[in-house]
């Protein structure tokens with residue numbers, strides 16, 4: 601089946617890589633997600649990836665325990681590099697060319713992020729994993745995913761996370777929360793629906809980039825979404841005339 605999108609940016613929650621563990625990496629889910637990404641290449645979709653670091657370190661959490669916030673964020677960004685290297689290895693094992701590009705300079709372990717090189721990799725059919733977030737503290741990998749998606753001119757940003765869409769309230773805290781299949785960025789911002797941070801939502805809105813929020817734990821769902829199935833929740837600007 602033909603893909604609906606030419607180029608996507610897929611943001612995977614770090615916690616998707618930890619399986620049944622309490623933290624860290626588990627080979628099982630890393631391999632499963634790698635297979636799904638390679639299948640996307642198989643139908644011709646160009647894939648940029650951002651992987652969070654929440655399975656290893658979150659800077660804000662370390663800060664709440666007394667560590668300097670900036671140091672904590674540096675550690676969190678390095679955690680995303682670790683996840684990126686694990687995913688690179690799993691994708692490569694399946695025979696799919698892949699590159700990790702980091703916003704922090706760790707160029708003995710992966711390439712530095714250079715936008716034009718990233719686009720070239722994608723054009724050549726390589727999967728590109730954008731590591732180390734934006735390279736700055738006080739940001740999240742969601743913001744990095746939005747910015748990279750805009751930079752590489754992706755058709756769609758997919759946030760694959762622990763919930764299967766945007767809800768009227770955090771479904772982990774409010775069991776009465778209801779799923780919202782479609783909403784605009786302005787609605788998400790006004791209602792403070794915290795499924796994605798404000799910086800990321802504003803970037804997507806201002807650059808007219810549609811976003812899908814979906815469950816990362818549902819096997820095969822990313823492929824079905826890319827083939828046009830109405831999965832998760834869709835957020836866009838509401839401007840459908842251009």
Ligand SMILES: Nc1ncnc2c1ncn2[C@@H]1O[C@H](COP(=O)(O)OP(=O)(O)O)[C@@H](O)[C@H]1O
Pocket residue numbers: 612613614615652654742760761762763765766767768769770771772792793794795796
């Ligand atoms: N309105 C909402 N709808 C859906 N999820 C929400 C909402 N508000 C808060 N959340 C929370 O946002 C989480 C996803 O964001 P985040 O914790 O940053 O995940 P990730 O690790 O994928 O970046 C969900 O697991 C959910 O608990």
Ligand SMILES: O=c1ccn([C@@H]2O[C@H](COP(=O)(O)OP(=O)(O)O)[C@@H](O)[C@H]2O)c(=O)[nH]1
Pocket residue numbers: 612613614615651652653654655657658659660672673674675676677679680732733734735736737738739740741742743744
């Ligand atoms: O541009 C960025 C991206 C990430 N981080 C740090 O890296 C951690 C891991 O990223 P995130 O929490 O977004 O991971 P996810 O929740 O998606 O697994 C964050 O908590 C921050 O400490 C950062 O400082 N700047």
